[in-house]
Amino acid sequence: MSRRELELYFGPQHIGMVGNFSITLSVEGDTIVEARANPGYLHRGFEKLMEYRNWVQNFPMVCRMNVVEPDSMEMVYAMAVEKLAEIDVPERAQYIRTIVLELSRLASHLFGCWAYANMLGLDTVAQWAMAYRDFILDLFEELMGGRVYHIYICPGGVRRDLPQGFEDKVMNFLKALGNHVPEFDAAFFNNRLFYERAKGIGKISREEAIELGATGQVLRAVGLQYDIRKIEPYAAYANVNFDVPTREDGDAYSRIWVIRDEMLQSASIIMQCLEKLPQGKVYKRTPNPFKWNIPAGDAYVRVESSRGELGLYLVSDGGNKPYRVHFRTPSFMHGIPILEKLLRGANISDVGNIMISLYVVAPEIDR
């Protein structure tokens, strides 16, 4: 380190930091020479703890790995268990799962909009986004009994059927949110301030994105139509029509626009699912969890979470507990190599901007 460089600690106690995460920056003036991501503040060793609990006891663990969007975590774990135990899921449960996953994607994207708008100082938009997220949490509370952590998706289906009148409530919510889109656009997405602050910030090329393991909107923002819901459809995604929005520039502006377009697609998916929702059972009985041995084997399953590819490598040795669980979380790649790469040469005032536009969630990195 030369004498002109200065070491600067960004987080975990920093106004621009979203969550328990820190970055050590070497700066020269206002320019970042080198950045080192420093995770570990939320490392609870979930993957190891899951080896001590049986297949069903692990559900309250997996959802805690992503606070903002716990349902995709439950989904990927349930899918892996179903694959190893060869359970098939009733049609109605698959549709309900899709509705829940898309609602939680909406909630997560709204949370992301809150963080980004808040960072830019556009507090009105931030409060709108947070309010709509809260309406989704109300729906979750009615359906599953919990607002943030749900423990609703289980191997073989979902825990309970939709309550009476739930479909109408979801529709009313979607209509309210849809009616608000022009105002969101006027105040935020088409705002000159947003354009000036986000255009060209945190730019990544297509080759680098692939090389460094980017997924989700980081890949879609460089023009690649990569979406696991299309490539390897799970739940009821094969039966609904939707587009995969992309942008070309690979900067923060493109990423946030991809998120905006994705929210519209999510709303459309939910409406289609509500329309097509078949009748029938919502779960298939599974054996007593304490006596449930799953045949030896391994499986890699993946879902498209709101942040990108969420994968799970699950190994069973034939016992009633997992032998090894390894989550491939999107933030692990976005938050360490890609963030370090994008921060090099950036301005100090853009650190929060780049980090939020990559959608980094600290508990997903640490696990």
Added chain:
Amino acid sequence: MMGKEIEREIKILFSDAVIDSTEKNRLKIRIKKDLAIYLLEFLKSRGFNYLVAISCVDWIKEGEFELVYQIGKIDDPLRIMVKTRISRDRAEFKSAINVYKNAQTYEREIHELFGIRFEGNPRLIPLFLENWNDIPPFRKDFDTRKYVKETFEGIPTLEESK
């Protein structure tokens, strides 16, 4: 379609490899450790340019660690799982960093949690843990409950410390 083609080529080039293609969109390849990096290089040359993850499994009864490389392609649903086993006593392996750049972070994680050294990886510094001097925590012989008991029951309660 692509899967069949690549499977045939691997069978010719790596005759020792055990290939399991029963599952849809998945190809599981078990290969000896000396050839694993060459197989990764071959896959990359055939367009599988995306390293999704590296997982490690501790098979303590066999005395081995299993490294599982998940390889893919952006516009192809096929996922290739390259599995290789190394001895638990000599926990060393070659780094895949020259083939896939993002292997660096995964290897750093495995180095910390399982204690495997990756030759050629320049930055195997701690990732999550701080001042750790026990055996690597994700190994099967590390007992989390014993660790918690020893670490936290040694801390006196408020009443005791008065």
